[in-house]
Amino acid sequence: MEWFTASGYWLSRLVLQRMLAVVYLVAFLSAATQFRALIGERGMLPVPRFVRYVPLRRAPSVFHLHYSDRFFAAWAWTGALLSAAVAAGAADAVPLGAAMAMWAVLWVLYLSIVNVGQTWYSFGWESLLLETGFLAVFLGNARTDPPVLVLWLLRWLVFRVEFGAGLIKWRGDPCWRDLTCLYYHHETQPMPGPLSWFFHRLPRPLHRVETAANHVAQLIVPFGLFLPQPVASVAAGLIIVTQLWLVASGNFAWLNWITIVVTLSAVDGNAAADLFSLPRHSPGPGAPVWYEILVLAVTVFVLALSWWPVRNMLSRHQRMNMSFNPYHLVNTYGAFGSVNRRRHEVVVEGTDEEHITRETVWKEYGFKGKPGDPRRVPRQFAPWHLRLDWLMWFAGISPGYAEDWFGPFVERLLTNDPATLRLLRHNPFPGTPPTHVRARLYRYRFTTWQERRETGAWWHRTLEREWLPPVRRAP
Structure with missing residues (x-):
């Protein structure tokens, strides 16, 4: 032919x-x-x-x-x-x-x-x-x-x-x-x-x-x-x-x-x-x-x-990114049907102190791709896929997106699990695992031109609420 x-x-x-x-x-x-x-x-x-x-x-x-x-x-x-x-x-x-x-x-x-x-x-x-x-x-x-x-x-x-x-x-x-x-x-x-x-x-x-x-x-x-x-x-x-x-x-x-x-x-x-x-x-x-x-x-x-x-x-009730068969053939696609007006980030912290007080010092875990330290310039990772970082973004939108994996994630931080720590950029407890881990929700926004010149920061963040109360390592 x-x-x-x-x-x-x-x-x-x-x-x-x-x-x-x-x-x-x-x-x-x-x-x-x-x-x-x-x-x-x-x-x-x-x-x-x-x-x-x-x-x-x-x-x-x-x-x-x-x-x-x-x-x-x-x-x-x-x-x-x-x-x-x-x-x-x-x-x-x-x-x-x-x-x-x-x-x-x-x-x-x-x-x-x-x-x-x-x-x-x-x-x-x-x-x-x-x-x-x-x-x-x-x-x-x-x-x-x-x-x-x-x-x-x-x-x-x-x-x-x-x-x-x-x-x-x-x-x-x-x-x-x-x-x-x-x-x-x-x-x-x-x-x-x-x-x-x-x-x-x-x-x-x-x-x-x-x-x-x-x-x-x-x-x-x-x-x-x-x-x-x-x-x-x-x-x-x-x-x-x-x-x-x-x-x-x-x-x-x-x-x-x-x-x-x-x-x-x-x-x-x-x-x-x-x-x-x-x-x-x-x-x-x-x-x-x-x-x-x-x-x-x-x-x-x-x-x-x-x-x-x-x-x-x-359909008026169009769905996005859906497979109609288990072989992922002839799918439907789409993205950003809705756009968030505010950015919320879950910040994960740990402490090595045995008892939690108002003076307890908490140290922040650093992720490779998602925003954390306001002074750290956002990195280019694509086409590499940082799966944990992506799901942390969803966790900031709603805890429901993280209910099946965030608990196990925290459990592994409490034991300094090597495989889990390799997914992170910075572990503040390289020697002994933390005694407690918590998570707090911050509002992040890009700095203005003036703020960027004065502080060198790319982000400005404001604490909104506790996302996960302190969790203790099992005895």
């Missing part, structure tokens, strides 16, 4: 696949280095306990068959090594079937992790990586030109990501419709970056322009992905620019990078090659019949599963 492949997208596929492999690598490394404290055998939400109560059909994962920390580590590091190999070009150096097997193994490896990750893996970009990774299985390699149908399925994925996010905003918080949400967002977003203070201090008219541009990028531009070239490439370029703007203004793990990766499916590879003075690609040999049949079957499968996200997008 001559229409089956599109040789003009060879460069787009090449960059897409290599970047996707790098995102996979970051995801597997994040899992390998953080899992012991989060979901390990002695973790806050242990996998062995989870698989006892959740059946395999609801959360398909190899860890239903066997779990140990050593096995999980080997599983995650295997994914990291395979990701690195694919990023280096291994999938283009083998036959088509072997390349597809590599991508399929990556998908199975990460699916097994996500499906036992519980609260720590409840983010939309986990499903987005899995859905993209599944489609990448059928995108082919250097032995064949890119299949047109898979390129369209990837564009359909970008459309759902962007248009779904635009709809959830337009239907949600009124500040999106009156163009004032970015008066607050840069300050109250989950994990501000080093430039977030400056974004927040932009003049308010520019914030309104930012918000209006966001609506255009998410509600209008995505339709251009389905138009002929060069319109599709222009639409893709605009989406990529808005994603890079988000990369500069905050930390959203690999959400923005995986969105950029998928958007490359709409970029005309020949035009990009001409732009960078690269040699043109000669059409490759025809695709094998078995491959064509498989791609056709997957296309029908994805279109059938699309019923649920389409119905969700059309």
Whole structure:
């Protein structure tokens, strides 16, 4: 079938696949280095306990068959090594079937992790990586030109990501419709970056322009992905620019990078090659019949599963970041349907004194990414995912978001658990564990230009109330 492949997208596929492999690598490394404290055998939400109560059909994962920390580590590091190999070009150096097997193994490896990750893996970009990774299985390699149908399925994925996010905003918080949400967002977003203070201090008219541009990028531009070239490439370029703007203004793990990766499916590879003075690609040999049949079957499968996200997008009660099946295929996406007007942070403190008095000295634990010390400049961590720091942001919104893991977290601080302490930037009790731990809720806001010059602080914080009363180490 001559229409089956599109040789003009060879460069787009090449960059897409290599970047996707790098995102996979970051995801597997994040899992390998953080899992012991989060979901390990002695973790806050242990996998062995989870698989006892959740059946395999609801959360398909190899860890239903066997779990140990050593096995999980080997599983995650295997994914990291395979990701690195694919990023280096291994999938283009083998036959088509072997390349597809590599991508399929990556998908199975990460699916097994996500499906036992519980609260720590409840983010939309986990499903987005899995859905993209599944489609990448059928995108082919250097032995064949890119299949047109898979390129369209990837564009359909970008459309759902962007248009779904635009709809959830337009239907949600009124500040999106009156163009004032970015008066607050840069300050109250989950994990501000080093430039977030400056974004927040932009003049308010520019914030309104930012918000209006966001609506255009998410509600209008995505339709251009389905138009002929060069319109599709222009639409893709605009989406990529808005994603890079988000990369500069905050930390959203690999959400923005995986969105950029998928958007490359709409970029005309020949035009990009001409732009960078690269040699043109000669059409490759025809695709094998078995491959064509498989791609056709997957296309029908994805279109059938699309019923649920389409119905969700059309609903007045639209839900965001939801999977309709345990394999995280053809999901619905969206973010920031509502925007916080104030930032609240849970500050965790400990003391080594035996008895609590008004004169008790409390020492603060430092987190790697979330705001703590007002004088510490916000760091850039994305695409790395600091799972504990992200959930601490949710804890500041409501204690209900932390009821299943915060107690176990405090218990591990009271014993100086090494795996838990590795998730933190600073442990004020390096020798002997604290006798008590408490948590207090602070209101944080970015300093003004004058406050920044006078104090050197990036944040100003005000104590609001006790969040967790002092908890004592068990005798």
